[in-house]
Amino acid sequence: MKHIISALVENKPGVLAHVAGMFAARAFNIDSLVVGRTEDPKLSRMTIVVIGDDRILEQVRKQLAKIISVVKVQDFANQQVVARDLMLISVSAPPEKRPEILALIEMFRAKVVDLGTKFVTIEVSGPERKIEAFIDACRPYGIKNLARTGTIAMSRHTKAEA
């Protein structure tokens, strides 16, 4: 089962290596890992998607919290969350196919961010299954390049305040 774990970490060199090393050493499976700064320059947030059962996840949480430079660990299991991936995808777009592709972009509320003579680069964000669906929809046209961020997430206020 996939779990989204969010860890607030000190914004220092070596922290990512510490976290990634712990996952490797303890044979935990990372589906994706995203790191970025937060509003506090001293802290970064890591959003990690982990595959495993409850027992493994309990260990993942505890082992993460044990790392000295990890300040706080939150598991979004059993919580209402907003979870988003961002993707840039470059698709073959000869002039005769462009209307179709543009319709697709419209349907997925995606955006054209670069347009060349042969290819179009599209930005799309959303829940993971939407990203996957968009990739599938692009496949027939020919995907030249693809880059994804992995999931970032936040708990929903509606639920949190309830």
Place this chain on the structure above:
Amino acid sequence: MSSNKPPEAPSAATENLKPGSQIIVDTLIELGVDTIFGYPGGVVLPLFDKLYDAPINFIIPRHEQGGCHMADAYARASSKVGVIIVTSGPGACNLTTGLATAMMDSVPIVAMTGQVRTELIGNDAFQEADTTGITRPVTKHNVIVKDVKELARTIREAFLIASTGRPGPVLIDIPLDVSVARCPHTQSEQTKLPGYRIRTQGHPRQIALAAKAINESDRPVLYVGGGVITANASNELRELAEKAHMPVTTTLLGLGCFDQSKPESLDMLGMHGAAYANYAVQECDLLIAVGARFDDRVTGKLKTFAPNAKIVHIDIDPASISKNVRVDIPVVGDAKLILTELVKQVAHGERTPWFTKISNWKAKFPLRYDSAGGLKPQYVVEELSRQTEGKAIITTGVGQNQMWAAQFYQYSRPRQFISSGGLGTMGFGLPAAIGAQVARPDETVIAIDGDCSFNMTLTELSTAVQYNLPIKVCILNNGYMGMVRQWQELFYNKRYSKSFLKNPDFAVLARAFGAEGIRVDKKSDVPKAVKQMLECKGPCVADFRIEREENVWPMVAAGKSLDEMDGLDIFERLA
């Protein structure tokens, strides 16, 4: 130069600027460090220059691994933090086995390594290694200091991290330019560790649940490990065992935290534990684990471990709880504080049927061996225990020697048994004896070692001689990697593949080092040889040529349940 630059600082402040190397030494002294193990080298020369006149007892090992084991045993024997300083590259790499040993056994060490100049890092400079990268998995924390202003605070943080919570080794990597750069040295700077919080007080509700479970139990067993020693909680453990009247079994690293002469003692459990300890665990209705981590050498087959027991687990490391075994009542916190609370809340229970059952097991399956025949290793350990009245500090190698030392010496106090439990590091015994002797100069320190374990680090004998440390090394010499040979005998049709070495004559070798050397071939010579060894004023090596194919019994083979012990027929034959 910009016009708004502040005027030059007054000369008093300029004088207050110290080089990083001096800040390191001053901070260590401020933290109460009086003993350091270490080995110099290129990039730590500025630091070693400051150590030249520092009021510090400095011990130079012959190899950094030995030095790290010394710092480790120094910490285990004294409850202080062990400190080791080595150079970059090979010096740092040689620490890794020692750090991993300390990590597995939760021993507080602060290791400082030199590093090449900051601007050279990543250039494959001479004696450069990615020390923080290499040591990350074998330290509780590590950090490279790139600004001299962060040096003092980082050292204070390292000591705090190493010695609190579940202790462990912390490494600080210090580039050469940082140790020569200057800055003001402030004494009282706060540590900045937003991610480091230790829960010491156990949750009152969990403690109450544990007390209730104890009071309702007919067949409880206390299963205690090195955490009780780390927490200095042996007295509280004794009070609990006596007040609630509960039997106590210890792990290998827990040996000494409960006096083995007490009627409640079940001695050691596990793969080579006492049969009565293993039976008691399998039949108990409540298992109270304190400062122990359900290691596979302790539990045997997990599925059938303590099958009828409710499990209470007291540990300062939340990650230890429910890692291997599902726990019913977890209590996270400091063992001393939690046991103190538990003592208040438990009632006295006689539990006569339970203790009668245990007495029967003890009578039927005592730890024993067939004393007929040649020189038996168990006899040597028993004789050591007799002549030292069970009061010596014992360190061990790894393998059969370690198990016999655990089984046949009578331990009564914490910090008396020092062994590499988790990592199982052969070669630990001799350097550990040196570290323990440095920490406890007035006590008898004996390394019970195997010939192959001793071979790995015997170069440290010259360290013992240099500092005139009167350690005693008892080599249980069977000319084999004894435990490997035992497994090959039992599980590989006696095909003794690559498990024997041609040894030097250890007694002669010891004399070449400047130590005493004794060789013992006959059983009847053992008491005299042990006496001679103990009376020796300096370091002494006694080479006991034991029966070559003696095995460690009982034994729970890998993957078997704890009560499926082999070798019990020996007891029946001898009964």
